Amino acid sequence: MYDDTEIADPEHMDDVTASEFEAILHGTQPRIRAYIAGLGVAAHEVDDLAQDVYLELYRNFERMPLEVEPERWLKGIARNLCMNHFRKTTRRKRLHRKALGEILARAESDLLETHHALDLDDVLAGCCTKLPERSRRLLSMKYEDELSSADIAEATDTTAEAVRIALYRIRANLRDCIVRQHRLATNEA
């Protein structure tokens, strides 16, 4: 999970704080990015916003209360940034986007609650191996090859809508698998 790369700004922070920031960044970035995506931010904008979150943390690191868990603090920053981000879209879409963002912010995502017991990356990889070969091929075309639903449909002789629905179901299965692994891990802990 951690690599040897040091955060490239030894002069801005003292060593201890820089080290702490690095640990927080490495330890939280997958979930913070997932949290932002879960608020309905477009996929191609998630990482930009996530970078802003960590930049904000970096600039105001001393403001983070000691008793607050870093990931919770980061989610607060992320939520505010996302709502600002939605305000910048066209007026009509902004209202929908903002409403949806607020609804999703209140919605439950048991996936994001699993972090204490699991490395989400490893679990997701494990769950993917349990998928049928056809489903794994679909995921590969969508995420590794970055093909559009229309392209995948043409390659598999079906319709774009069928592809989207199939991927929807695959993600639902993965979600169930991750939650099951979390329950197992929690019971064993």
Added chain:
Amino acid sequence: MARFVHDGDQLPDEELGRLVDAVVDVPGLADELRNQLVVHELLGQQLVETRGDFVAQVEQRLRDDRDGMVGGLSSIADLLPVESAESDETNDDPEDAVSVTEPSLDLRAHAIREMEQWQLRESRSRARTVYAGIAALAVVTCAVTLWLLNTGPDYGVVEAGNGVTVTRGKLVVVSPSIALEPNDRITTEPGVETRITYRDGTSLLVRGDSTIAVVESTPVIGKSLQVEAGDVSANVAEQPVNRPLILRTPDARARVLGTEFDLRVRNGRTRLDVRDGRVELTRLADGVAVVVGAREFAVASAGGGKGFRPRSVEFPGVTWDEVEPAEAGLDVDVLDRFAKAVGGSGCVVRGGRLVHEWGDPTQRGRGSRVSDVLWSHLLLLAIEEKQLENLDEPVHRTVERLTTNGVPEHDRRGKDAEITWRQLANHVSGYGTTDHPGTAFHLDGAQTGLLADALVRNVSLEDPAGFDRNVLRAKLTGPMQCEHGPTIVGEPNGLLRIAPRDLARFGLLYLHEGRWRSRQLLDYGLAATAVSSPVSNRIFPSDGKPASILPGGERLGEPGPSEHAGSHSFGWWLNGVGRRGTRMWPSAPVDTVAALAGDVHEALVVIPSLDLVVAWTNAPSRDWEPGRDDPIDGLLVELVAAAKGRR
């Protein structure tokens, strides 16, 4: 939701709005959507190559921040006000109160934002000048217009657009919003909706494939429309007692004082469902009128007949509500005779409640031709969800192996390339015989097997267990809260194994035209199509020879009768009229429909006019052929007798 997850930015505003409404209205949907977005993101992080270096990207941003972007930061601060978390009205948690500057020091994005802000300021400045000049004129115009509108007749305003046509005489009115006039006709194409709104707040949602004509609407007569065909939902503001809203159909007239209801007009039948308030519905055939109250429905048929009365819309929950036969208006002795005559295990449902059972109605059957109606339902659902284009699309576009390089191994004549989904579901495709598609009726398992395999493997991209879980349960048996684990998994896969109690739920779904509680599990029009599209009497039983089917293909279900008698529609048996002019089941009401095993050991019978659903399994086998010693008619005699003259 699937489209939002993949292409949220491309979703049109209207669809985004509908998504917002849906996540608000449907419990659990927001959670589901959020989980989908989270998993989508996690998969992207893990599998998309360019996303693997996020930490390095953050480090670069930190370097930029330290090295040269401080000046840029202050210029941003000049142009774009600091957003304070305190100003965010949704921010209730003090620990979330983080003062946030405008994000991103990315230079390109910064430049674009600066330009956008400048353009916005310029356009606002210009607009202010124009607005001031228009404002004074607008005030005067509005005052005059309002005075005119509020005192003149109100024929409603319709939102016109793609797929919505307003015809005035011989002319088509072209405008995004049209103030209606008497004799205007509004038609909507399939899948397109529009709304008619009135000054008093009354609003009518006109669904796809509908035709409405404006009759007369004055302060004396009241609002009046002719619904010639289609589907209308209404939210009606309180109307003056002597000036109700009137909706006429070819079969009925509804007087509305103030309520919410749905009106469906199709094939000589008008169904009224009242959600709130009361509506008087008059059957034009004989002038009989009934008052339909909240959570009740009534059906007026062109041909008149019994059964025109308001009935409660009830659905079972996790378990069935039970009612004594007498309370349900059924004769218990006759019901006992019926059960004995059928044998096996079964149940009788009336008004959405369990009235009578025999044997063990919680035990699943072994699977039969009854599965045909399930596969037709799932085919129609695939069309509604746009996984398939339409019923008349060639199957080979989805099942490529039907035509391989133009000379399929199993079909040297290449005729199977012409098979359509409609032909396959109606057993007139010729698949498995030498008959050409659309020319002959042949009820055997080959066509059902191909349909099931195509829907599972090619449309849903699943295996049988996955399909069972992700389609059958998710879209049908789960929402209906089936109790006894109906499944298509077994030997062979694809035959529906279902207990009578759960089969009865499926029957109730079709009694209510695809609706289960407040959800339409299948579009009303498609559900109606399933039970009202009999194979033409011009198509004769097959006399073709057996032919090979695709390698690995299954023949699902036992053979059935050779004759369709003008009564076979998407796997359902209707009480239609055959080639000789005789009705399928003379003893039963005209609107009786049934799903039947080839030997009737398993069956589902739905009689909407009697509000009856009956299901049985594991009964003794019976030979049957429409029009000749049909045992079904004999059984239905008893069933109808149990309900005759009651309630």
